[in-house]
Amino acid sequence: MDNRITKAVIPVAGFGTRLLPVTKTQPKEMLPLVDKPAVQYVVEEAVASGIESILFVTGRGKRAIEDYFDYAVELENELHNKGREKLLEEIRRVVDAVDIYYVRQKLPRGLGDAVLRARGFVGDEAFAILLADDIVVAEKPCLAQMLELYAEEPALYLAVMPVPHEEVSQWGIIKGREIAPSLYEVEDLIEKPSLAEAPSNLAIVGRYLIKPSLFAIIENIAPGKGGEIQLTDALREILRKERIYAYRFVGQHFGVGDKESYLKANVAFALQREEFAAPMRDFLRKLLEGKEG
């Protein structure tokens, strides 16, 4: 059995309602963290983890993503003519790094349905799913950490992290038995439970290693939370037949799917950049002290 995963699916069809109004005409995945769109960090994580081809599940209004991961011939000629080779190289790097495919989710029927659109791309291979709302900063990419586990034991894996109890209703939550440090055997999963329903505070972060047997299950599940076909519900169903592990990854998570998290992520990313760290710190200190920036 081949224990390598080389394909990844990145669903980007969602409306981005929590970030309106900016997401009315702008895909949320294209909103910048400092100077790169959020989705680029996720694509870079996939590439750095050994992924060779990526399928974006897109929808209407998401064409900017396709254009971004393509050459911009006129702009690039202009940069070349002006001798700005470093910038040219930088904008080309991610475009050349990986094969990208696109399929549309024609109706917004939920994350599970979006993943189902990947069936033809995936064929009979195990694959990764990465959600562009979740950005993980880590020395070894979060996906690479999971792929190492998969190489040892090819099963289904979810990335998880503990969240404050008052936030459990914003996440898929697992019930798990810790079988090794940071590794849980999943016993149950619930999509966005109330605090009373939540079996733990371990939240599913948007990194999954999945097998194609999931597709037949997604096809047959009923709509769940929010009237949508939920990936979490399909995983709960698959749990009857297959083992799922939840892995508490090493790294710092940034959510970018809602306004508060997005703003915090931008500040954090700016502070992590060498050229902005000192001026940003200075600016923030003065701002907080009530002085003019």
Ligand code: G1P
């Ligand atoms: C989705 C999943 C949820 C998971 C989350 C991670 O929810 O349904 O289980 O915890 O992604 O970001 P969404 O945030 O798309 O509503």
